[in-house]
Amino acid sequence: MAFYTSLMDKIPAYTGLSPAAFFTILAMMVAVYLLVCGMFVDPEELKKHEKNLNPVASFPAPNPVELGDMTEEELMTYNGSDSTKPLLMAIKGQIYDVTMSRMFYGPGGPYAMFAGRDASRALALMSFDPKDLTGNIEGLDPSELEVLQDWEYKFMEKYKKVGNLITKKASAEDSTNGDEKDASKEDQAREIQDLSQDLNSSAETQAGKM
Missing domain, CATH: 3.10.120.10 (Cytochrome b5-like heme/steroid binding domain)
Known part of the structure; x- marks a missing residue:
């Protein structure tokens, strides 16, 4: 308390201002200093600070992939x-x-x-x-x-x-249709193979008769 009283007494003696005026001017000087510092802050430092505040934003989303x-x-x-x-x-x-x-x-x-x-x-x-x-x-x-x-x-x-x-349901139907198509192709292949065997057998029989 004594220090505060002593400080208040010395302000007018050294500055010629009342304590209220002195602290008002001091507060304005601090505000101006902070404003100027903010205007000249390094953009890269500002970006780093923003990334630290929002770590998710520092990892860009991967490019979308067709699924x-x-x-x-x-x-x-x-x-x-x-x-x-x-x-x-x-x-x-x-x-x-x-x-x-x-x-x-x-x-x-x-x-x-x-x-x-x-x-x-x-x-x-x-x-x-x-x-x-x-x-x-x-x-x-x-x-x-x-x-x-x-x-x-x-x-x-x-x-x-x-x-x-x-x-x-649609997915299951597509799968069923695909299985049916595969089965149909297999049946056709068997028919062609059987027909080929019949033709070969017939040709061998005729050759034997000659």
Whole structure:
């Protein structure tokens, strides 16, 4: 307390200013100093500081890779829970890589519930209700479909399409059709082989008679 009183007494003697005026001027000088330092800070140092504050931003997202057709169950594995996989989301059956916006669609993000799903209905209704996290858009009115269309345009402009969403039934049918085609080819090959053997046998018989 004695030091403070002594300091207050010496300020007018050395500066000719009242203590209030002295501290006001001192505060203004400090503010100007900080402002000037901020104007001439090294940009590289500033970038390093920003990266330290946001370590995720310092690791750019890998380039999107075409993944092809996948079922809803397969799409769910790309919901951000596995950091080694890209972050995917579907609109109207079209799958987009949204890894570059992980801060929004990744775990903890405001739209994390949309990741790994076809969120067409939820986007059209601007809904966060889990029951609307589906690609079923039946019953939507024209205005809601227009909202969904706007979302689709935004995704087409910003994100790369990496595949199509298919139903498990369609996938199974494709597999069955493929098996049937393979079986048909095998049957045709056997018929050709049998016919060739018959022709050879007939030719040998005729040659023996001659």
